[in-house]
Amino acid sequence: MEVRRWIDGDESAGDMLTRFSIERPFLLLLPPLHRVPLRVGNVLELVGPSSSAKTLILIQAAISCILPKDWNGVHYGGLGRLVVFIDLDCRFDILCFSTMLKRRIGQANGLLGKTNIYDEELYALCMRRFLYVRCYDSFRFLASLKTLHYQLKQVEESQQSSVYLLMIDSIGAFHWVERASSFSQSSTHRKSLSLQSVSETVVQEMKRLLLMHPMLVIATKTVSLGDRYANEVQRLLSHIEYSYELQMMIPLLDINKLALFIYLNGYCLH
Amino acid sequence: MAPLKSLEQDHPHIDSSFQSFCASLGILSVEDFLLNDHYEFAAIAERQPNSERIKQGIREIFSIIDGQRQPLLNGMELLDDALRNKLVLSTGCDGIDLLLEGGLREGQLTELVGPSSSGKTQVCLQAASNVAKKQMGHRVIYIDTSNSFSPQRIACFVDLAEGRRLQNVMNNIFCRSVFDIFTMFRVLHQLESNMRSQRGPQMVRLIIVDSISSLITPILGGSGSHGHALMVSAGYLLKKLAHEHNLAVLVTNHTVGGEGGVPKPALGETWKSIPHVRLLLSRDRENNGNNVSIVKHSSVASGTTANFVISGR
Numbered sequence A: 001m002e003v004r005r006w007i008d009g010d011e012s013a014g015d016m017l018t019r020f021s022i023e024r025p026f027l028l029l030l031p032p033l034h035r036v037p038l039r040v041g042n043v044l045e046l047v048g049p050s051s052s053a054k055t056l057i058l059i060q061a062a063i064s065c066i067l068p069k070d071w072n073g074v075h076y077g078g079l080g081r082l083v084v085f086i087d088l089d090c091r092f093d094i095l096c097f098s099t100m101l102k103r104r105i106g107q108a109n110g111l112l113g114k115t116n117i118y119d120e121e122l123y124a125l126c127m128r129r130f131l132y133v134r135c136y137d138s139f140r141f142l143a144s145l146k147t148l149h150y151q152l153k154q155v156e157e158s159q160q161s162s163v164y165l166l167m168i169d170s171i172g173a174f175h176w177v178e179r180a181s182s183f184s185q186s187s188t189h190r191k192s193l194s195l196q197s198v199s200e201t202v203v204q205e206m207k208r209l210l211l212m213h214p215m216l217v218i219a220t221k222t223v224s225l226g227d228r229y230a231n232e233v234q235r236l237l238s239h240i241e242y243s244y245e246l247q248m249m250i251p252l253l254d255i256n257k258l259a260l261f262i263y264l265n266g267y268c269l270h
Numbered sequence B: 001m002a003p004l005k006s007l008e009q010d011h012p013h014i015d016s017s018f019q020s021f022c023a024s025l026g027i028l029s030v031e032d033f034l035l036n037d038h039y040e041f042a043a044i045a046e047r048q049p050n051s052e053r054i055k056q057g058i059r060e061i062f063s064i065i066d067g068q069r070q071p072l073l074n075g076m077e078l079l080d081d082a083l084r085n086k087l088v089l090s091t092g093c094d095g096i097d098l099l100l101e102g103g104l105r106e107g108q109l110t111e112l113v114g115p116s117s118s119g120k121t122q123v124c125l126q127a128a129s130n131v132a133k134k135q136m137g138h139r140v141i142y143i144d145t146s147n148s149f150s151p152q153r154i155a156c157f158v159d160l161a162e163g164r165r166l167q168n169v170m171n172n173i174f175c176r177s178v179f180d181i182f183t184m185f186r187v188l189h190q191l192e193s194n195m196r197s198q199r200g201p202q203m204v205r206l207i208i209v210d211s212i213s214s215l216i217t218p219i220l221g222g223s224g225s226h227g228h229a230l231m232v233s234a235g236y237l238l239k240k241l242a243h244e245h246n247l248a249v250l251v252t253n254h255t256v257g258g259e260g261g262v263p264k265p266a267l268g269e270t271w272k273s274i275p276h277v278r279l280l281l282s283r284d285r286e287n288n289g290n291n292v293s294i295v296k297h298s299s300v301a302s303g304t305t306a307n308f309v310i311s312g313r
Helices: A002-008 A013-023 A054-066 A094-108 A120-128 A138-159 A175-180 A195-212 A229-243 B016-024 B030-035 B038-046 B051-068 B075-085 B094-099 B120-134 B151-157 B163-172 B181-197 B213-219 B226-244
Strands: A043-048 A082-087 A130-134 A163-169 A216-222 A248-251 A262-264 A267-269 B109-114 B139-144 B173-177 B204-210 B248-257 B263-265 B277-284 B289-296 B305-308
Touching: A043 A054, A054 A082, A054 A094, A054 A120, A054 A163, A054 A216, A082 A138, A094 A120, A094 B075, A120 A130, A120 B075, A130 B075, A138 A195, A138 B030, A138 B051, A175 A195, A175 B226, A195 B030, B016 B051, B030 B051, B038 B051, B094 B289, B094 B305, B109 B120, B109 B226, B120 B139, B120 B151, B120 B163, B120 B173, B120 B204, B120 B248, B139 B181, B151 B163, B163 B173, B181 B204, B181 B213, B181 B226, B204 B226, B213 B226, B213 B248, B226 B248
Parallel strands: A043 A216, A043 A248, A082 A130, A082 A163, A163 A216, B109 B248, B109 B277, B139 B173, B139 B204, B204 B248
Antiparallel strands: A248 A262, A262 A267, B248 B263, B277 B289, B289 B305
């Protein structure tokens, strides 16, 4: 009987698929992220030079996530879930975010470009689903990561919803400071404050956080690409593997050139 | 953040036995604690004879860490802070104000890039006089790195008919001559602790660093990364001051000859991720005026240009 029950299995493939689509919903994001099938548990990195619209893509993805699927008979196509935005660049502009959210709500209602007519209640609901923390140095970043689990538990309880997206803008912000602080310590078993030990701890904390709060992670990284684009991407790919539990990376060119490559597990979707 | 030894007085659970336990694992400060895996640490603590006391110590360190980090805010709280505390300061240059939708935003770092004689210092002086003039009792800190601060020019921007007013404007502008980056750090840290201790009517609205590039370029270059680290730290310190004390920061960046003689900003790629707004200034010799164009802005498209004239010429 025992064996029989074991062979029968727990659920059918159909049941599993339905369960999965509820537990780990697929979110259709705006371009350019519509081309990659992103799910909870994935880690995506957006790589590009300054002003290649990295933060803009993050904001659009965040808005898609905080908007509800349907509201008062209007279809918004979102998930109605929470977003955590960790701002290491300290340049996030909430007014810009708010304008874009109003525009998206207006678009779904067929009011193109009108930001003054919008559903006040829905707007406030969405804004409260957006959670933001800024970090001025890598220790504050680590402190935020280490305490995020407890904070999220509180927020999730009060908001009756869970986090779907974790965003980090941008992951290499303290690169130079960490590199310069690598000095040898007299004590042998004391961990030195270096680029490597900080990024190792960040990766470890993020892995742990993802186990407790399954979410999709999108991080941005600023690089100067210049004309040596192809070489740079190769160098980046080899460079990133050690520091990151990375599955996907999207390098962006300057926004004016509008070229885009998507690297997915080593393959290039052009 | 502090060494564990210095926390002993205020936190009874971080006593000498807790410290020696931490030291045996290579943890001497709160930073070390952050760099280590605290789950592993707790598991080792579990096996100690005095595990209860150690766990209380860990909890105490966690509460210290919790107090250090920035709070997790939701969008409504952020928006409320932005609308209530982050005002827009007019620079007094109509073209620039128009381009920036009103002027310099508090909480943001605005950068002026341009070659020599493109009007960078003039814009700084005009902004200083305009902020000191309009917001009575509000201070401007002017960090002058190249002896270019000119009280005579400030006086030109103020209506001379009102003698009292000129004195008020001058009283509100504090100029500090700074010739190396370490002095700037000292001045800014001093300012930060002053602002934290005495909040009141004498609030600083604007910090100007003219020019920040002449402090930073001498320490860049070479094989070490310390120059870059200092540059990034200076940027973050200014952004932190701007955000936490609701003031605007205006810095200037000179240009140098790049590849093929094309001028480029002295502080290049790494600095690019520091300012919120970057404006490119240039001299328009035909119309005897100046041009300004947006290189980076969160809501205005880059490439938008305007003309402005420095008044009182």
